[in-house]
Amino acid sequence: MKSGASYNCCTSGSDITGCVTVQADTVRQLLRPRDENAHKGTYGHTLIVAGSVGMMGAAVLCTGAALKSGCGLVTAHVPSAGRDVIHITNPSAIVSSDPSPAFAVLPDDMGRYSSIAVGPGLGKRPETVAALKMLLERISTERVLGRTGDDGARLRTLVLDADALNIIASCPEMFCEIPSGTVFTPHIGELSRLVRAALSCGFISRDDADENIASDMADARPWTDDAQKVRLVKSLSRRSGSVIVVKGAHTMTCAPDGRCFINMTGNPGMAKGGSGDILTGLIAGLAARGYDSLSSAVLGVWFHGLAGDRAAAERGEESMNASDILATIRIG
Numbered sequence: 001m002k003s004g005a006s007y008n009c010c011t012s013g014s015d016i017t018g019c020v021t022v023q024a025d026t027v028r029q030l031l032r033p034r035d036e037n038a039h040k041g042t043y044g045h046t047l048i049v050a051g052s053v054g055m056m057g058a059a060v061l062c063t064g065a066a067l068k069s070g071c072g073l074v075t076a077h078v079p080s081a082g083r084d085v086i087h088i089t090n091p092s093a094i095v096s097s098d099p100s101p102a103f104a105v106l107p108d109d110m111g112r113y114s115s116i117a118v119g120p121g122l123g124k125r126p127e128t129v130a131a132l133k134m135l136l137e138r139i140s141t142e143r144v145l146g147r148t149g150d151d152g153a154r155l156r157t158l159v160l161d162a163d164a165l166n167i168i169a170s171c172p173e174m175f176c177e178i179p180s181g182t183v184f185t186p187h188i189g190e191l192s193r194l195v196r197a198a199l200s201c202g203f204i205s206r207d208d209a210d211e212n213i214a215s216d217m218a219d220a221r222p223w224t225d226d227a228q229k230v231r232l233v234k235s236l237s238r239r240s241g242s243v244i245v246v247k248g249a250h251t252m253t254c255a256p257d258g259r260c261f262i263n264m265t266g267n268p269g270m271a272k273g274g275s276g277d278i279l280t281g282l283i284a285g286l287a288a289r290g291y292d293s294l295s296s297a298v299l300g301v302w303f304h305g306l307a308g309d310r311a312a313a314e315r316g317e318e319s320m321n322a323s324d325i326l327a328t329i330r331i332g
Contacts, residue, residue, distance in 0.1 A: 041073035044114030044288030052102035056082040058121025062281035069285025081111035119164030120277040136177035157287035161280040169193035172201040180241030210219035265305025274322030
C-alpha cells in the first residue's frame with residue numbers, strides 16, 4: 001500500500017456488522033461552508049475523461065454531476081467528434097478534445113487538475129488501454145496522492161469507474177500503479193472482475209478472506225457470501241490504499257483502514273443506466289472542491305441517493321431515469 005493519503009471522515013452512525021451507517025448528522029459534520037470571498041480557482045478543477053463514439057451520454061452525465069458538486073472548474077476530455085455534445089449539454093464545462101474516437105491521449109497540462117475521473121463510456125480499445133496505463137504511470141511517477149484537505153495543497157484524487165475498472169481487471173499489472181487515495185466506484189459485476197483479477201495475480205491473498213473462497217476464478221462471484229465479499233473488499237482497499245464504493249442497495253464505502261460506511265439514501269428506481277456515471281462525476285467534483293477521498297465518496301454517495309429519492313418522488317421509481325437524478329442533485 002502506498003502512503004500519503006489522508007482519510008478524515010467522521011464515524012457517527014449505528015454499528016451494523018462492523019460497519020457504520022451514514023446519517024444526516026454524519027453529512028452535516030463533513031460539509032464545509034463556502035468562503036464568501038472565494039473565486040472559481042478556490043474550489044479546484046476537475047478533469048472528466050469519459051465517452052467514446054456511441055457512448056457520449058456517459059460523458060454528459062458525469063460532467064453534469066461534476067458541475068453540480070461545488071467545484072470551481074470542470075474540463076471534459078472527450079473524443080473530438082463528441083465535443084459539441086458537451087458544449088450543448090454542459091456549456092459551463094471546458095472541453096478537451098481527443099483526436100481519436102475514444103480516449104487515446106492525455107490532455108495538455110495535467111498539473112492543473114485537482115481531481116480526475118476516468119471510465120464512464122470509455123470502451124476498451126487498445127489505444128484506451130494504453131492511455132489509461134500512461135495516465136496511471138504519470139500520476140504514480142509524480143507521486144500525486146489523495147488530497148489531505150488540511151493545508152490546501154492541490155493534491156489530485158483519482159476516481160476510477162466503469163471501463164477503467166474493467167481494463168484494470170484485464171491488465172492486473174496496473175494494480176501496482178494505482179495511486180494511494182484513489183476512489184473505485186464498481187457495481188457488483190465490476191467488483192467481481194476486480195477481485196477475481198486481484199486474487200489471480202496475487203495482489204490480494206486468499207488468506208484475506210478464508211480457505212472457503214470460491215476456487216473457480218471463472219465464477220461470476222469470487223466470494224461465497226456477503227461477509228466474505230466485505231472481507232475481500234477490505235483487503236483490496238487496504239492493499240491498494242484506495243477507497244472502494246460498492247454500488248447497490250445501501251451502497252457500501254470502504255476505507256484502507258478497514259472502516260466501512262453504509263449509505264441510507266437512494267431507492268430501486270436508481271437502477272438505471274447512467275446513474276453510476278453521475279456518482280463518478282459527483283465524487284470527483286467533491287474531491288476537487290477540497291474534500292479528502294473518503295469524505296468525497298461518503299458525501300457523493302449520500303447526495304446521489306438523496307437526488308434519486310427526489311427524482312422518485314417527482315417521477316416515480318419506474319419512470320425516473322439518470323437525467324432526473326442529475327436534475328435533482330443539491331449539495332447541502
